[in-house]
Amino acid sequence: MKLEIAVLSGDGIGPEVTAQAVKALEAIAHSFDHTFTFKDALVGAIAIDKTGNPLPEETLQLCADTDAVLFGAIGDPKYDNDPSAPVRPEQGLLRLRKELGLYANIRPVKAYDTLLEKSPLKRNIIEGTDISIYRELTGGIYFGKKQLNEAGTVASDLCEYSKEEIERITRLAFKAAQKRRNKLTLVDKANVLESSRLWRKVVTEISKEYPDVDLDFLFVDNAAMQMILNPSQFDVILTENMFGDIISDEASVIGGSIGLLASASVGDTCCMFEPIHGSYPQATGKGIANPIAAILSAAMLLEHFDLLEESQAIKNAVEKALELNLTTPDLNSINPLTTEKVGDFIYDYI
Amino acid sequence: MKLEIAVLSGDGIGPEVTAQAVKALEAIAHSFDHTFTFKDALVGAIAIDKTGNPLPEETLQLCADTDAVLFGAIGDPKYDNDPSAPVRPEQGLLRLRKELGLYANIRPVKAYDTLLEKSPLKRNIIEGTDISIYRELTGGIYFGKKQLNEAGTVASDLCEYSKEEIERITRLAFKAAQKRRNKLTLVDKANVLESSRLWRKVVTEISKEYPDVDLDFLFVDNAAMQMILNPSQFDVILTENMFGDIISDEASVIGGSIGLLASASVGDTCCMFEPIHGSYPQATGKGIANPIAAILSAAMLLEHFDLLEESQAIKNAVEKALELNLTTPDLNSINPLTTEKVGDFIYDYI
Ligand SMILES: CC(C)[C@H](C(=O)O)[C@@H](O)C(=O)O
Ligand SMILES: CC(C)[C@H](C(=O)O)[C@@H](O)C(=O)O
Numbered sequence: 001m002k003l004e005i006a007v008l009s010g011d012g013i014g015p016e017v018t019a020q021a022v023k024a025l026e027a028i029a030h031s032f033d034h035t036f037t038f039k040d041a042l043v044g045a046i047a048i049d050k051t052g053n054p055l056p057e058e059t060l061q062l063c064a065d066t067d068a069v070l071f072g073a074i075g076d077p078k079y080d081n082d083p084s085a086p087v088r089p090e091q092g093l094l095r096l097r098k099e100l101g102l103y104a105n106i107r108p109v110k111a112y113d114t115l116l117e118k119s120p121l122k123r124n125i126i127e128g129t130d131i132s133i134y135r136e137l138t139g140g141i142y143f144g145k146k147q148l149n150e151a152g153t154v155a156s157d158l159c160e161y162s163k164e165e166i167e168r169i170t171r172l173a174f175k176a177a178q179k180r181r182n183k184l185t186l187v188d189k190a191n192v193l194e195s196s197r198l199w200r201k202v203v204t205e206i207s208k209e210y211p212d213v214d215l216d217f218l219f220v221d222n223a224a225m226q227m228i229l230n231p232s233q234f235d236v237i238l239t240e241n242m243f244g245d246i247i248s249d250e251a252s253v254i255g256g257s258i259g260l261l262a263s264a265s266v267g268d269t270c271c272m273f274e275p276i277h278g279s280y281p282q283a284t285g286k287g288i289a290n291p292i293a294a295i296l297s298a299a300m301l302l303e304h305f306d307l308l309e310e311s312q313a314i315k316n317a318v319e320k321a322l323e324l325n326l327t328t329p330d331l332n333s334i335n336p337l338t339t340e341k342v343g344d345f346i347y348d349y350i
Numbered sequence: 351m352k353l354e355i356a357v358l359s360g361d362g363i364g365p366e367v368t369a370q371a372v373k374a375l376e377a378i379a380h381s382f383d384h385t386f387t388f389k390d391a392l393v394g395a396i397a398i399d400k401t402g403n404p405l406p407e408e409t410l411q412l413c414a415d416t417d418a419v420l421f422g423a424i425g426d427p428k429y430d431n432d433p434s435a436p437v438r439p440e441q442g443l444l445r446l447r448k449e450l451g452l453y454a455n456i457r458p459v460k461a462y463d464t465l466l467e468k469s470p471l472k473r474n475i476i477e478g479t480d481i482s483i484y485r486e487l488t489g490g491i492y493f494g495k496k497q498l499n500e501a502g503t504v505a506s507d508l509c510e511y512s513k514e515e516i517e518r519i520t521r522l523a524f525k526a527a528q529k530r531r532n533k534l535t536l537v538d539k540a541n542v543l544e545s546s547r548l549w550r551k552v553v554t555e556i557s558k559e560y561p562d563v564d565l566d567f568l569f570v571d572n573a574a575m576q577m578i579l580n581p582s583q584f585d586v587i588l589t590e591n592m593f594g595d596i597i598s599d600e601a602s603v604i605g606g607s608i609g610l611l612a613s614a615s616v617g618d619t620c621c622m623f624e625p626i627h628g629s630y631p632q633a634t635g636k637g638i639a640n641p642i643a644a645i646l647s648a649a650m651l652l653e654h655f656d657l658l659e660e661s662q663a664i665k666n667a668v669e670k671a672l673e674l675n676l677t678t679p680d681l682n683s684i685n686p687l688t689t690e691k692v693g694d695f696i697y698d699y700i
Contacts, residue, residue: 080541080567090541120475120578141491141509146544155548156510159491163503189592191430191440194496198505217430222628224600225608228470228578242539246596250574258575278572 001305002035004066008059008096010044011089012279013289013339014072020291020343021070021298024317027350028302028310039066043096044074044089044279054092060099063270068301069100071274072294077281098138101267104169105135105244106176106300107276109231109251109261114322118256118331121228126254129231132180133251134173135244137265139165140195142241161195161240166202172266173238174210183214183235187223187243199240220247227251252276257330259290262297264304271304273297287338290328292318295346317349351655352385354416358409358446360394361439362629363639363689364422370641370693371420371648374667377700378652378660389416393446394424394439394629404442410449413620418651419450421624422644427631448488451617454519455487455594456526456650457626459581459601459611464672468606468681471578476604479581482530483601484523485594487615489515490545492591511545511590516552522616523588524560533564533585537573537593549590570597577601602626607680609640612647614654621654623647637688640678642668645696667699 005025009018022038029036041059048054054074063069074089096102111119111129119126144158177184186203188196200217207215218226220243226233227247231254239247252258261276275293283289296318302311321327326345329336337345355375359368372388379386391409398404404424413419424439446452461469461479469476494508527534536553538546550567557565568576570593576583577597581604589597602608611626625643633639646668652661671677676695679686687695 075541088541094542120472121470122472125470142542144506148544148548152548152551153513154510155544156494156508157543157545158506158508160504160506189595191425191438192444192492193507194498194505195507198498198502201502221595221599224574224596225603228600228603245539245571246574246593249571250578250600253575253578 001307003068003305004037004039005301006062006066006069007038007040008043008063008069009040009072010074010279011046011076012073012281012284014044014074014279016285016287016289016339017275017291017294018070018072020339020346021294023343023347024295024314024350025298025301027347028313031313031350032307032310043092045076045079047092048087048089052087054087054089055095060096063096063100068304069270069272070298070301071272073275073277073279075279075281094142096272097265098143100270100272101138102265102270102272103136103138103165103267104172105137105263105265107133107135107248107261107263109133109248109254111254112256112260112319112322114319115256115331120253125229126231129254131231131234131251132176132236133244133248134169134176134236134238135248136165136169136240140241159193159195159242161198163198163202166199167206170203170206170238173236174206174213177213177236178210181235182212185234185237186215186217187220187237187239187247188217189220190217191219195240203238223247224250248276257290258293259328259330260292260296262293262300264297264300266304271301273301287340288329288336289339290330291339291343292321292327295343313350314346317346320349321345351657353418353655354387354389355651356412356416356419357388357390358393358413358419359390359422360424360629361396361426362423362631362634364394364424364629366635366637366639366689367625367641367644368420368422370689370696371644373693373697374645374664374700375648375651377697378663381663381700382657382660393442395426395429397442398437398439402437404437404439405445410446413446413450418654419620419622420648420651421622423625423627423629425629425631444492446622447615448493450620450622451488452615452620452622453486453488453515453617454522455485455613455615457483457485457598457611457613459483459598459604461604462606462610462669462672464669465606465681470603475579476581479604481581481584481601482526482586483594483598484519484526484586484588485598486515486519486590490591509543509545509592511548513548513552516549517556520553520556520588523586524556524563527563527586528560531585532562535584535587536565536567537570537587537589537597538567539570540567541569545590553588573597574600598626607640608643609678609680610642610646612643612650614647614650616654621651623651637690638679638686639689640680641689641693642671642677645693663700664696667696670699671695
């Protein structure tokens, strides 16, 4: 297979970890006789520094023209505490999601047997956890109208959802549940929010098309509790943008390291793959960033193109690295490897 | 001291647990020679059933006229999955908060030594945790304009905050930090939301009045992670309404049972005390509900009126019950006591 892949490595540890993901894909191309071409482009704080724009038009064009996007991370502390900064790196990511129509963000959360001890949660709580979170990614309060009055004393954000926006991701989530354990949990706040009540209504309607899937509902506050008390109760979780952001980051603690979690963002025509950790500026350039989330994002990319054996080859290499404890300091405090060395092992193993 | 207390026990397990809180206050009145008068009133689903209104005017009037409100729980599953129900129990609680001006919801989260083993989190993670969460309670997306278009296909909720709304709770939170460990963490999503950027700006300004308090910021997704990875890093957490709802319910897992967590909701003239667990309909009438959260809410009431010794007497009785494992099934699966018997022990001990 021939694939053109845009590589947007971004800020902080983004470039280091993305380089390892590219390497893993190169190993796959070599072993399975595919042709993957990689094209780099700017995004985030580094794009602001170089062009004044967190998502230069060239980058957007490249993403639209290629088959898939491999994304690193964005964000720089110099923007975070400056509420008045006119451009911020995050705008690049948000615009990219919107322009490419990446409405479904899929985040698998798994408790790896070899890592059960690393989790802050007790073994008996997390054992067997295998969740797929479907987070809506191009709607809700992230993209609703934002206002600040002239005096700068009243600010607002609008959380808006349409039936169509809810329907398309809901169908993806039900289909995913059918391939898994046939359970779907909608997380919302329907006892307070009008938009949540629309979610509940639309999802309930669509559930009739998937009679083999059990649907249940959880208020987001309760879900935040249940995720820690009993995570193995979940199969597919479906939720809106902001709740998905919070719940999936929370769920990331289950596996023992956020450095393990990959994500896919898909739409009707484009797709993007990205580790869920952020730019982790304190670690930049030190070789301590865990590349596994980025590498598993590459595995999700292969899966997306139905290259299942190839995807499994990456996952096997990752499991091997975990098993042998050939990992970065977040998982191995005694005898850690650098980011690059972990990537090398996985390259060689494939 | 003379105190008139409105008792709104509400739905589900509300009445059972609130009865134990009243009993604890009666024990205090008796031992310390105070006069506490209790006046019952309707709220929630039971109020809808009896009057059609989740917050009857009489109830509101009573709350405004008394010194404090003791609240049980509200909510009934028959309303949750009916997005089109014209009145819902939650409206009663939300209106009560708004009308009484209870803008600050204070939720202490503590890891009790005797209960460290009950938590889903490992002992070394939670040991020493002692957090006070200040959640804004009368603003934000809970109270912003809600809209549903005529076709029922587009729904929205507005999250709006004014400088004044942010200022008043921020001052309370800084004062609380001064009496504790001098650290305040603002939880927001300032990299995406305009309202969060206003929070960050206003809180930063006010921090200058409290130079002895260290202020830091955390994005809500990261906070949801940090709460589990390293909860003892927090002292006072300040946040807006919806984030506070999610983060504080999540934090409730630390102590091993949500049945332990009390809260105070305060404004400039009124105050209300309430366990943070909900109406837990499945447990209603079975005598298995943990009354400790309600009883500790009564302790917060006493503290609010500077009856510190009295408040401590309740807390001591609770610690004793925990130490002797005289508790309900959530904490004692071998030899549990009923809700009422736990209340009796605490009454007698005081
Ligand atoms: C960087 C930020 C805008 C982003 C989000 O909140 O969506 C990130 O937290 C994520 O979850 O991908
Ligand atoms: C019942 C509901 C409206 C309420 C809230 O979300 O505020 C509850 O979850 C709480 O936290 O007190």
